[in-house]
Amino acid sequence: MSLSAALMALVMNSVPAQAMMAHEAVMAQQPVVQAAQAVQQPELEVDESLDPGEFVWQPELSSAGPVEVVVSIPQQIAYVYRGGTLIGVSTVSTGRRGHRTPTGRYPITQKRAEHYSNLYNNAPMPFMQRLTNDGIALHAGQIPGYPASHGCIRLPLAMARNLFRATAVGTVVHIVDASPTAQTALRLARGEPAAPASAPPLAPVTAPLVVASSAP
Secondary structure (H helix, E strand, O other), X not given: OOHHHHHHHHHHHHHHHHHHHHHHHHHHHHHHHHHHHHHOOEEOOOOOOOOOOEEEEOHHHOOOXXXXXXXXXXXXXXXXXXXXXXXXXXXXXXXXXOOOOOOEEEEOOEEEOOOEOOOOOOOEOOOEEEOOOOOOEEEEOOOOOOOOEOOOEEEOHHHHHHHHHHOOOOOEEEEEOOOOOOOOHHHHHHOOOOOOOOOXXXXXXXXXXXXXXXOO
8 A cells, every 4th residue: 555545535534533533532422411400499489478377388499408598587587498498488477576486596406397385375376396495496386467476486287287397496586677689588698608700690490389378
């Protein structure tokens, strides 16, 4: 074989190899694209004008990770997150004047589906989740649209049941004297810095809004 023929054969043989290498490079990039797409999880579409007694609950938006609750006293709203993803929003009623609900970070220390108050005339406290030793707890109760309890955080009955099933002893409840949005509440409660303004968020894939009420 002449030198020119040998060079031509070498070039022809190298074309499939180069094409295969290019194909493999494209295939290697696909998992990166898929991983980036997986970050765009559905988000809970929040209606900021829930009426007293209403709530939104979509736990299917996040199936893993620790549950955290943020209760805003000024807004009379509770935000529920799992794995950092918002899965629920509920109207609440916190402590009235003279019985103000304390702010801070409180892990749940006790859970009882059927419970009665030791302090206030054996009043029923369904789906009680204790936060302090002096009687502050999450539980089902009336939600008039303003602070009305003796310090506890009242929830609509169905929402109290949902939250009771989602939490465990040790689940953290943050009570804040601030009016954060659903997107900023958890960072604020944790004391974390706000998300950088230079990093635009991924376009959310919104889930349908489902508003429920405990009203009979």
